[in-house]
Amino acid sequence: xxxxxxxxxxxxxxxxxxxxxxxxxxxxxxxxxxxxxxxxxxxxxxxxxxxxxxxxxxxxxxxxxxxxxxxxxxxxxxxxxxxxxxxxxxxxxxxxxxxxxxxxxxxxxxxxxxxxxxxxxxxxxxxxxxxxxxxxxxxxxxxxxxxxxxxxxxxxxxxxxxxxxxxxxxxxxxxxxxxxxxxxxxxxxxxxxxxxxxxxxxxxxxxxxxxxxxxxxxxxxxxxxxxxxxxxxxxxxxxxxxxxxxxxxxxxxxxxxxxxxxxxxxxxxxxxxxxxxxxxxxxxxxxxxxxxxxxxxxxxxxxxxxxxxxxxxxxxx
Amino acid sequence: xxxxxxxxxxxxxxxxxxxxxxxxxxxxxxxxxxxxxxxxxxxxxxxxxxxxxxxxxxxxxxxxxxxxxxxxxxxxxxxxxxxxxxxxxxxxxxxxxxxxxxxxxxxxxxxxxxxxxxxxxxxxxxxxxxxxxxxxxxxxxxxxxxxxxxxxxxxxxxxxxxxxxxxxxxxxxxxxxxxxxxxxxxxxxxxxxxxxxxxxxxxxxxxxxxxxxxxxxxxxxxxxxxxxxxxxxxxxxxxxxxxxxxxxxxxxxxxxxxxxxxxxxxxxxxxxxxxxxxxxxxxxxxxxxxxxxxxxxxxxxxxxxxxxxxxxxxxxx
Amino acid sequence: xxxxxxxxxxxxxxxxxxxxxxxxxxxxxxxxxxxxxxxxxxxxxxxxxxxxxxxxxxxxxxxxxxxxxxxxxxxxxxxxxxxxxxxxxxxxxxxxxxxxxxxxxxxxxxxxxxxxxxxxxxxxxxxxxxxxxxxxxxxxxxxxxxxxxxxxxxxxxxxxxxxxxxxxxxxxxxxxxxxxxxxxxxxxxxxxxxxxxxxxxxxxxxxxxxxxxxxxxxxxxxxxxxxxxxxxxxxxxxxxxxxxxxxxxxxxxxxxxxxxxxxxxxxxxxxxxxxxxxxxxxxxxxxxxxxxxxxxxxxxxxxxxxxxxxxxxxxxx
Numbered sequence: 018x019x020x021x022x023x024x025x026x027x028x029x030x031x032x033x034x035x036x037x038x039x040x041x042x043x044x045x046x047x048x049x050x051x052x053x054x055x056x057x058x059x060x061x062x063x064x065x066x067x068x069x070x071x072x073x074x075x076x077x078x079x080x081x082x083x084x085x086x087x088x089x090x091x092x093x094x095x096x097x098x099x100x101x102x103x104x105x106x107x108x109x110x111x112x113x114x115x116x117x118x119x120x121x122x123x124x125x126x127x128x129x130x131x132x133x134x135x136x137x138x139x140x141x142x143x144x145x146x147x148x149x150x151x152x153x154x155x156x157x158x159x160x161x162x163x164x165x166x167x168x169x170x171x172x173x174x175x176x177x178x179x180x181x182x183x184x185x186x187x188x189x190x191x192x193x194x195x196x197x198x199x200x201x202x203x204x205x206x207x208x209x210x211x212x213x214x215x216x217x218x219x220x221x222x223x224x225x226x227x228x229x230x231x232x233x234x235x236x237x238x239x240x241x242x243x244x245x246x247x248x249x250x251x252x253x254x255x256x257x258x259x260x261x262x263x264x265x266x267x268x269x270x271x272x273x274x275x276x277x278x279x280x281x282x283x284x285x286x287x288x289x290x291x292x293x294x295x296x297x298x299x300x301x302x303x304x305x306x307x308x309x310x311x312x313x314x315x316x317x318x319x320x321x322x323x324x325x326x327x328x329x330x331x332x333x334x
Numbered sequence: 335x336x337x338x339x340x341x342x343x344x345x346x347x348x349x350x351x352x353x354x355x356x357x358x359x360x361x362x363x364x365x366x367x368x369x370x371x372x373x374x375x376x377x378x379x380x381x382x383x384x385x386x387x388x389x390x391x392x393x394x395x396x397x398x399x400x401x402x403x404x405x406x407x408x409x410x411x412x413x414x415x416x417x418x419x420x421x422x423x424x425x426x427x428x429x430x431x432x433x434x435x436x437x438x439x440x441x442x443x444x445x446x447x448x449x450x451x452x453x454x455x456x457x458x459x460x461x462x463x464x465x466x467x468x469x470x471x472x473x474x475x476x477x478x479x480x481x482x483x484x485x486x487x488x489x490x491x492x493x494x495x496x497x498x499x500x501x502x503x504x505x506x507x508x509x510x511x512x513x514x515x516x517x518x519x520x521x522x523x524x525x526x527x528x529x530x531x532x533x534x535x536x537x538x539x540x541x542x543x544x545x546x547x548x549x550x551x552x553x554x555x556x557x558x559x560x561x562x563x564x565x566x567x568x569x570x571x572x573x574x575x576x577x578x579x580x581x582x583x584x585x586x587x588x589x590x591x592x593x594x595x596x597x598x599x600x601x602x603x604x605x606x607x608x609x610x611x612x613x614x615x616x617x618x619x620x621x622x623x624x625x626x627x628x629x630x631x632x633x634x635x636x637x638x639x640x641x642x643x644x645x646x647x648x649x650x651x
Numbered sequence: 652x653x654x655x656x657x658x659x660x661x662x663x664x665x666x667x668x669x670x671x672x673x674x675x676x677x678x679x680x681x682x683x684x685x686x687x688x689x690x691x692x693x694x695x696x697x698x699x700x701x702x703x704x705x706x707x708x709x710x711x712x713x714x715x716x717x718x719x720x721x722x723x724x725x726x727x728x729x730x731x732x733x734x735x736x737x738x739x740x741x742x743x744x745x746x747x748x749x750x751x752x753x754x755x756x757x758x759x760x761x762x763x764x765x766x767x768x769x770x771x772x773x774x775x776x777x778x779x780x781x782x783x784x785x786x787x788x789x790x791x792x793x794x795x796x797x798x799x800x801x802x803x804x805x806x807x808x809x810x811x812x813x814x815x816x817x818x819x820x821x822x823x824x825x826x827x828x829x830x831x832x833x834x835x836x837x838x839x840x841x842x843x844x845x846x847x848x849x850x851x852x853x854x855x856x857x858x859x860x861x862x863x864x865x866x867x868x869x870x871x872x873x874x875x876x877x878x879x880x881x882x883x884x885x886x887x888x889x890x891x892x893x894x895x896x897x898x899x900x901x902x903x904x905x906x907x908x909x910x911x912x913x914x915x916x917x918x919x920x921x922x923x924x925x926x927x928x929x930x931x932x933x934x935x936x937x938x939x940x941x942x943x944x945x946x947x948x949x950x951x952x953x954x955x956x957x958x959x960x961x962x963x964x965x966x967x968x
Contacts (some may be wrong), residue, residue: 280612
């Protein structure tokens with residue numbers, strides 16, 4: 018889509034070069050073919066280093082946009098970004114794409130649906146009721162158990178096992194909200210990437226990124242009923258136990274263990290080799306490594322044990 | 335079913351007009367074609383205003399039933415109601431119903447199953463592995479991602495998006511228990527209604543009502559792995575974050591935000607515009623509006639923060 | 652597989668009778684046709700009573716293996732057990748097995764997949780998108796709602812109802828971890844057994860055992876989004892409310908009620924007739940019976956109520 022058309026959609030004045038825009042992205046990750054936006058004053062500092070060809074921005078901050086980048090000025094940049102996201106959303110399926118390719122030695126159930134544009138590697142096992150969306154790729158030797166759903170444009174590595182009824186690449190939970198309290202979906206035009214040697218349990222949900230990728234790194238093991246939000250990154254050999262969750266844009270290093278029913282809030286970073294006891298609630302970035310944590314609010318596990326004995330004493334008071 | 339037959343099934347004496355009964359309902363919501371029951375002394379006060387044509391009741395409370403309403407006296411009304419519920423359950427599928435109607439411009443995968451009696455609106459996208467049950471209706475422009483299951487008699491509005499592996503209208507969790515500890519299923523003969531402009535994540539479960547309807551109002555956004563119990567009502571533009579849950583018969587007003595892993599107990603009412611931090615535990619009706627709550631037991635969020643700092647001080651004692 | 656081949660796979664010296672080994676099991680449950688292992692010093696005491704024909708064990712403990720049982724000595728028995736588990740894993744599907752048998756009066760959707768070797772009883776209802784794996788059995792009158800997945804070798808009793816998108820017999824969460832932090836899957840070669848008269852909600856996951864069986868006993872009711880780990884045993888007429896979970900190898904007696912979002916840690920035993928309030932966290936075996944518990948750490952419910960009032964008083968200090 019060209020900038021002039023974009024300006025029209027979001028109701029911004031437009032002058033300058035009518036560049037062809039490929040997609041949307043954050044200020045930080047945008048390329049010169051992408052448009053970005055500033056929805057929060059804390060991102061103003063990122064404008065100067067952004068490679069975006071244009072930025073949706075409000076009147077107040079428009080002067081922060083440097084020469085050579087086009088400012089599209091609107092009242093509510095976050096809302097307009099949501100409006101625009103729909104225009105960049107590809108169709109769910111696309112029959113103009115080539116028929117799916119199935120690698121040698123792979124077994125695909127006739128009750129599975131492999132959409133046009135998808136590529137299945139060699140020696141894969143794709144069971145009944147599986148859905149692999151447009152342009153998604155499944156690596157060699159991977160097993161998709163019945164009713165696994167992989168949305169379009171996702172990548173699953175080699176030697177992975179995905180258990181029944183799990184969803185890879187479903188839409189992240191994102192919307193803009195008007196002053197009247199109405200919500201507008203932000204189309205999640207990124208994807209989900211699973212590297213090699215990953216096992217994921219049943220009825221787990223790993224959302225696709227709003228821009229860019231949600232990434233599950235090599236050797237990760239995820240249990241049943243786990244939630245991974247959009248744009249998360251799960252480090253190599255990390256483990257997420259049943260009913261745990263990680264909210265949008267959080268990252269964990271390698272060999273982190275997240276206990277059952279634990280949760281990590283959004284936009285945090287968790288250093289490698291930390292362990293979290295069951296039902297931990299992590300609301301702050303953790304820069305230390307190799308520790309054991311527990312509780313909500315979170316503390317070191319041994320402190321949590323000491324605190325519980327102090328709390329128990331209250332009963333005697 | 336006629337009253338005489340019902341009396342026979344539940345082992346009650348019968349005399350009076352042999353009325354044709356359409357279905358079961360609560361005292362409050364029953365019409366003159368419906369039968370109701372009193373399983374708990376706290377509902378005795380509702381008898382006099384009930385329009386039910388007959389009431390299943392025990393010996394002790396039978397005199398509260400007014401003239402013009404037939405009392406069916408049994409030892410254990412709740413158990414007999416459970417027995418009777420099975421007789422009112424329609425078949426899961428019904429091939430005597432008309433073939434499904436598919437609206438103009440809609441795409442229905444040949445790997446989806448649209449049961450007889452179902453109606454799909456215009457410009458819908460129904461992907462592989464979807465199941466839409468008997469008499470269920472899907473509104474215009476709605477997208478059902480792969481393996482979504484909609485049980486019979488449900489309604490989904492216009493412009494909705496339901497993500498993969500989600501279940502709409504599954505049976506609520508209801509049973510009677512005998513003195514010996516054995517459970518008897520209460521058939522869930524109500525339905526689930528989703529209004530317009532709703533988005534629901536993956537592997538979420540929205541149960542059908544035991545009687546009447548579970549209702550998700552216009553513009554609601556529900557994340558992945560969320561539980562909505564039978565007979566709940568979720569107000570307009572409310573938001574339920576991943577792994578949260580609301581137990582049976584609770585209602586929330588509009589623009590409520592329920593944080594991740596939070597839960598609302600059964601039979602409560604939550605006023606509009608309240609927000610609940612992640613892992614809140616709500617066990618009481620909330621009549622205030624526009625506040626932010628946290629914790630379990632629940633308190634205002636700022637109080638919770640203050641309490642946590644007090645608790646942390648115990649470590650120094 | 653014969654012992655000599657096994658020794659070769661795991662890099663152990665072998666001498667003695669080259670016995671044909673059927674499968675792997677724990678020291679306690681192994682038969683004379685099974686091989687076992689000692690991965691933890693606490694199990695050394697079980698060696699002398701084990702009927703296993705051979706035991707994978709490290710140098711340090713090898714002398715505990717009695718005459719008549721063959722010790723296969725390796726550096727890391729748990730890792731080698733994981734290596735070996737793959738060799739005992741049957742194929743996911745097996746077309747050399749007989750075509751599935753469908754009992755009289757049963758309805759099986761043509762969009763369901765009943766694998767070779769499976770047996771469906773009489774008067775069952777098997778809806779679209781259901782998958783029943785190799786050699787699995789479904790008892791008379793049982794209903795499998797759309798997209799239920801039953802992995803191979805499982806058993807479901809009579810008069811059961813399994814709701815949509817639920818997975819029975821998915822792999823338990825098991826792996827060995829190397830010193831470098833890499834994980835190796837332990838193939839879950841056991842199964843899941845559901846007895847009669849059971850109802851299970853939507854998007855619930857009941858894992859198969861690593862060895863032996865995960866067992867759900869007669870009359871159990873399980874809600875939506877519940878996790879049951881491998882090798883658990885749920886007693887007769889017990890109830891698990893939505894979003895609760897029980898970790899591997901824990902057992903509960905009959906008529907236990909586990910509240911919503913509660914969790915039981917692994918390897919525990921819970922006596923019959925206990926009740927756990929919502930969000931209880933059970934980390935110790937409970938030998939008492941007939942009590943009501945709450946909280947995390949767990950305590951009697953009345954103590955929990957008293958404690959909360961003490962904690963609330965901290966706000967006044």
